[in-house]
Amino acid sequence: MALLKLDIADVRNIESASLSPGDGLNLLFGANGSGKTSLLEAIYLVSRGKSFRSPQAARVIRFGQPCLTVSGRIGQPGAGVVVGIRLGRSEKEIRVGGRSCDSSAQLIRLFPAVLIQPASVALLEGPPRWRRQMLDWGVFHVEQDYLDLLRRFSRALDQRNAVLRGDVSCSSLEAWSGELARWGTMIAEMRLAYVERIRTQVEEMVSALLGRTDAELVVRPGWRTGWSYADALAASLAADRRQGYTECGPHKGDFTVLVGGRPAKDYLSRGQLKLLTYALLLAQAGRLEADQPGRVCLLVDDIASELDGRNQERLLSLVKSIGIQSFITFSADAQRAAAAAGPASRVFHVEQGRIRADA
Incomplete structure (x- = not known):
């Protein structure tokens, strides 16, 4: 099931943001520290009920706030179920379809997400x-x-x-x-x-x-x-x-x-x-x-800083060939690198925790 809509509050430097992604390639542009990875982190929270960057909730919650909330509508256009995560410093609440959920297993099955990032090499090392x-x-x-x-x-x-x-x-x-x-x-x-x-x-x-x-x-x-x-x-x-x-x-x-x-x-x-x-x-x-067609989501963070141009093109071509909903981050000046992905279903610009869809 694709992510149809995402609402974020108090995730790192993102005070409040919403986006409606496409069901194919979603390209996220922004300078370092703008909030691109935090956006991926919010999507990951919807899928896993936890952060991929830190096990400590206090590091994920925006400074000075008691908790963060992320909600996503998962499904097909015109339908879907709302998944909500509320994460405090000592508590976590998960809701699926308006009902409380004791385990993140339901999230993982409903909205499976695969993460690729520079630190992923630790899988082998x-x-x-x-x-x-x-x-x-x-x-x-x-x-x-x-x-x-x-x-x-x-x-x-x-x-x-x-x-x-x-x-x-x-x-x-x-x-x-x-x-x-x-x-x-x-x-x-x-x-x-x-x-x-x-x-x-x-x-x-x-x-x-x-x-x-x-x-x-x-x-x-x-x-x-x-x-x-x-x-x-x-x-x-x-x-x-x-x-x-x-x-x-x-x-x-x-x-x-x-x-x-x-x-x-x-x-x-x-x-x-x-x-x-x-x-x-x-x-x-x-x-x-x-x-299970149409269910998995791919998150790809900061590959342009890790791979040369030829390997970036190879990776982006593979992502596109799989045909799944994907979110890929790029630095603000990486338009040329992103061109290797071909036409995207959505393009977003992230700046100081604010997200703007490209017209």
Whole structure:
């Protein structure tokens, strides 16, 4: 479902603003510090119920104000549902269709957004949990019960760890190990199936951005390859008892991107790693758009400062080819770079927290 309208109040330097985006490319121009990224942050709040720039609400709320509010109408022209976020320094309220919502999961399913920004390269350079989060976000949109499955696994993991730390019966440990093996195996299988699902899109995007056809995603379930999770838990029991926690499992899962049979992060330049990261995220967005047309939104921040002209054109061409609603920021003097995107459905200028639509 596309974002039809967005209303923002007290998000960083944006005191009050509204915009009605198009369902294709939306180009956002402005000087550094004008509020372009804050606008993307507001859209992200509608999708995830949180900021991508800071976990601390006080840093997102406009200085001197007690809270921020963002609301968006999600759907098709002439219809849609209103999503509202009210974020204070110690509280958060989410409303969907006028009703309070306890979890951001409903937002994520209703209005999935994929973010591409300079810091996205941390997906490949950072800790495994970021790569697990990418996989889990993708599986969540494919498997309706996946969130419940993650919760069941988390509960079983907590209980097994509690048994390992305490003096309780072996039968309790055996029972929770069985639960953990059951849910953990299902999670690992779904993650692997999702990677297979996006493999074609990844290959296409990597080829378009890096000119390579030898990229491969390799998933590690979080335990020894070729073993069942139940066997891995049994083999690690003595070590788990000494440590007081469960060492192996999908909570330790990860994936690696190989290029030419070698780990990409050890082989590619930093610039190439950025392009590879963008390719993965575009593949994820493209796969979801293919599965559920008209629902996913793409947010692209400040690529002109990170990529040379040729790579900017490649990335913008790919974004356009996917055919999804996109919001792309540019510096105020980047009209030439933005021309590579071709005709846009909407153009906006951002200046000192004010947003003006191009006539």
